[in-house]
Amino acid sequence: MNKSVHVMILYILSHLGLIFFMYPGNIISSTEQGHWLPILLGIIVHFTFLFVYLKGLSFFPKKDIITIYTEIGKGIALLFLIPIFIYFMMILLITVRAYAEIITIVFLSNTPLWAIMLLLLSISTYIASNGVEVIFRTGFLLSILFLPIILFIFFTSFQNVDWRYAIPFDTDFRFITKRPYLESFFAFSGGFLFLGFIQPYFSYSRKSILWAAAILIPFFIFSVYIPILTFGQATSATTFLPYVVVVDAININWLMFDRVTMFFLLSLLSFIMLYLSLVTWKTLRILRHYIPSIKPVNQVITLSVVVYFLCFLIPGWEDIEKLFWWNTFLRFYILIAVPLSIYFFGSRIKRKDKNETI
Template sequence: MDKTLQVIVMCIVTHLGLMFFLFPSDVMETVDVGHWLPILVGYLLHFAFVALYTKGLAYYDRHDLIDIFLTGGRTIAVLLLLPLAVYFIMVNIITVRAYSEIITIVFLSNTPLWAIMALLLTIPTYIAMTGIESIFRTGMLLAILFLPIVLFVICVSFHNTDWHYLFPLLERDSFNFITERPFLKSLFIFTGSFLFLGFVRPTVTYNRRRILIASWILLPLVLLSVYIPLLTFGQDTASMLQFPFILAVDTIDITWLMFDRITGFFLLGMVTFVMLFVGLVMWATNRLIHRCMPRVRPEWITLMLGMVIFAASLFVRDWGSVHRLFWWNSIFRIYAFSVIPLATYLFGVMKARKLQVSP
């Protein structure tokens, strides 16, 4: 059944969940002026790799990533997919840990971390257990419920902006960021949530071109996530903040609303999207592990996975270690971001060649 719309919504929603927290401050660390440049570069990279990835997948009908790589032999498949599995698990640990920390910083200062992490893991574990089609439907429902709130907050967040902070648009030596650490860190929002496309093929079909077109919706959103705090505070102030977007939303004063701090709703709306993201990644990880251990029921794998992630998150001591872990994960991230799509594409091309030769 064609589920293009659901896939698009899922992509947008999971990206939304990731982009408003750590990303703005990473971009502001990357450059002082011309923030659009690293954003655009990051986005174009993302677009190119998504295009490659989906193209590669399109060569195979109803095969998921594992099937595709298995056509090249068991060793190659293991070699290619093992780092991916590690990456997925690490993403889960980092996301759960980082978001619980954000919630304690911003919202529930007295609640112990483990309690929040337990919540942030229980619900995704349940979501992951219900299976991919159900995840998509959950995504749709959440989008219908929470996207209006999120869009409303984004719209009103222009309340305190000063357009003069847009300038200067560019300075001469502003291309040096590509190899810098914050830039590589900032790429994370693009990497996490398109890889799942490779795992949904057996049950869900989608229109590749429509997805690529729809992914342009992300660009303005990503730009807003950086530019709204920038236009509200200016680079000098905004770069000092841990979560610039949150504070920018915090400054909005709407007198006719019944609620005072709408950041709460915005932030937590995002957290629900993150739960969905974690659920999705857990499901993908589950698929990978299940292939290695076909005897064990997928429900149990997911449950064990949840527990492992919970335990691992408990071991991360402080915010600094989160950042360090985040940085270490960059290697895997770049691998997952570039090598996997490339390999998929190559496998696809090879299959197409074989087909051309054999008949």
């Protein structure tokens, strides 16, 4: 069954939930001027490995990456699937804990962290436990409900921009070695892996995924530049969530609500919970492959409970940042090694089949 539109929507929503929160702050902190270059470099890396990944998956129709690696060899499967599993666990842990902290800071200061983390985990786990079809249907529903709100707020956030702040355009490549820039790749790395997990269930065209990635380009650019064009580089660099601060400053006289920040954050949080459900589902797929004897229901409950209690081991935001930084090295391994390996094994098998045919 061809689900190109649904895959496009899920690809866009999962990335939007990651772009507007921490990504702008990372890019702004990585350089003082010419922010277009770090953004452009990240987009090029994103498109390069996405194309390689899609091309590699095309060699294995109706097979997910678990089956691909397993058929090549158990050692190869362990070499790639175990790091992917650890990476997914780190994503769940960091995302739940970090976004619970953000929710507390921004608009639920009196709500305890344990309640917010429980809400994020319980909803995402429930969606994931019902399978990938439910995740796709949920994504389609959320796009109808919240994408118009996100787009409306995105365009109105240009309200106070001063285009002179974009000057100067010149920059250098010193940002490449800086920690904030390396951390910014979290917005590019983990979002496309689900394409290799859904192949046994749905088919999709590679062109539609590349179009979805192209649609995200303005959001990557202006999520960084709108805070800079509104407040300037010096002020933007001091804010915790630059784009959220810009949204909080939007003034629309004809709107009956004083602040649109609440609608913006709730929309993005719905995308984050969808992203968490997708990561949970992928993690459970790997678990079921290696531990088939445990019932799926017990695996779902155990996974969510383990993640929930591990979140309590992170005392504060400084520790979240440390964990985020430690995960950067694994993030680049996943970003680079998985697409290249899928392409390498696929092209090798194709050449072998061609030689046997001849």
